[in-house]
Amino acid sequence: MKIKFNGEPQEVKSKTLGGIIEELKGLYQRGCIIAVVSEKGERELKNEFAVNTGHGEARIKITREDEGESEALSLFLSGYKRFDNGVVAWKTDDVTAIGPIKTDLSVERAEQSYKKWDVFLGFGGFDPNLTYLMISKREHRAAYGTSADAVIGRLTRGRSIITGLAEGDKIEGIHPIVTKAERIGFVTTDMDTEIEDGQEIFTFAKIKLFKEAPMSSEHFFSLSYRGVIRVDDLSNTYVAAESLKGLSLPTENLAYRSKYHLSARNSGTERGKVFLYKDSRLPNPSHNVFGEIVQGGELIEYAHQGDTILIKTEPKWMMMVGKTQREAEEFFAHEDIEQVREGNTSDDAIVVDQKPELTMEIIDRGTVRTVGVDAEDVYEVELFYDKAPKTVWYFKKLTGLINRPIGHLKVYFTIPGSMVLFEGNAEEAGTLVPENIPKEKVEKGVLGVTNMSRSNRGLMGIRLSESDKYGPTGESFDGANLVLAFSPLTASTMERLGKLKEGDVIYVKEKA
Secondary structure (H helix, E strand, O other): OEEEEOOEEEEOOOOEHHHHHHHHOOOOOOOOOEEEEEEOOOOOOOOEEEEEEOOEEEEEEEOOEOOEOOHHHHHHHHHHHHHOOOEEEEEOOOEEEEEEEOOOOOOOOOOEEEOOOEEEEEEEOOEEEEEEEEEEOOOEEEOOOOOHHHEEEEEEEOHHHHHHOOOOOEEEEEEEOOOHHHEEEEEEOOOOOEOOOOOEEEOOEEEEEOOOOHHHHHHHHHHOOOOEEEOOEEOOOEEEEOOOOOOOOOOOOOOOEOOOEEEEEOOOOOOOOEEEEOOOEOOOOOEEEEEEEEEOOHHHHOOOOOOEEEEEEEOOOOOOOOOEHHHHHHHHHHOOOEEEEEEOOOOOOEEEEEEOOOHHHHHHHOEEEEEEEOHHHEEEEEEOOOOOHHHHHHHHHHHOOOOOOOEEEEEEEEEOOOEEEEOOOOOHHHHOOOOOOOOOOEOOOEEEEEOOOOOOOOOEEEEOOOEOOEOOOOOEHHHEEEEEEEOOOOHHHHHHHHOOOOOOEEEEEEOO
């Protein structure tokens, strides 16, 4: 049986989805959706055309009269590719002209009426050897050398893109739109799904990230660090992932959001939310465009809310925090990046920081510094996601665990034998409502955060001894949100925590 598997033609013996993946040893992660697509006699309907430019895509809807095709329309439908790699030859307030090409259309010197966004064929100097594809940008009358039936359609999308084109801008291509009705697909996680001859299978989406948006790209790396993204929201034009909604991003790469492009909100209540587009959208100052799906876009075409999609990025995430110095060296050597060890430079030291942090900057510089510490200086913690979700978010954001495998806490004050207090952020804790407050007592080794009901909101602390009166930050129980416990809590851990002093830094990672 002949199929396509992640874009590659294959011949397989297996008939089920699971059997095919096993037979081809295909990249797949259990629980992620797989797209299965059938081709239904794909053909160019030629009723809508895409005009691709360096600034995005515009679309022309073809107009057909009841009595049939005009001479100009027939010429365009048979010769639209002649405008490929053309340029904007000239523009006025009335029209933008693309071309020219040579035709044998008849010359008509009388003025004609044109509506706003009419698309028509016209001449330069009444010469058919200089035939242009013209877009009317406002209602007007003029003589472009052709008759009224030279109007072939209307510009329905990308009007601001066409208006913004300058003389000399390149037209990268003009091609018919193939409607979705010609490609029918679905997504499934059922490995027993039977596959038919000629069907296409997509197990992952390959995403190319743009160097023009380094912070947004890093944001996406953090969101997809497990190699998957979850569909938390969707519409007719996009699917979206919300796990990092609430994180701020700078403004970068405000470009046209073409089909299969990715963007991240840089402002507003949905800042940090990531969008993957099933259809083109206009540029928006609140959206950073940072990447595009170059393979497997069918997965977002047919995805449902709650689905999980396996992804592969280009380039790879250059984050080696949490690895050993030796593991980091091997990774960067493979990527042709020079590594410079700092701090504890031994092979088994744990990397807790790297400079620069951003993947795109590391690639650009070709070198990275990795800071190591003893493995025992990185503490495993168990976060109370179910009981204190808002406080967990605050803790991960403040420590850096929200976007890297290891976070850090800086000691603010210590009370020997009782508590260790860590720096917080009162502004970030302004909406930290009381949750998971202590009941009868607070065990040692538990970390809490002062909630919004107290003046020291945001302060973090660890109990070094049990207390039936005060929380980990010295507040009464109703002012302290318990957020995590050290796991395992050993005598050695308590001894080292008890020796901390103001200005010290400790490192934490989530228990696997």
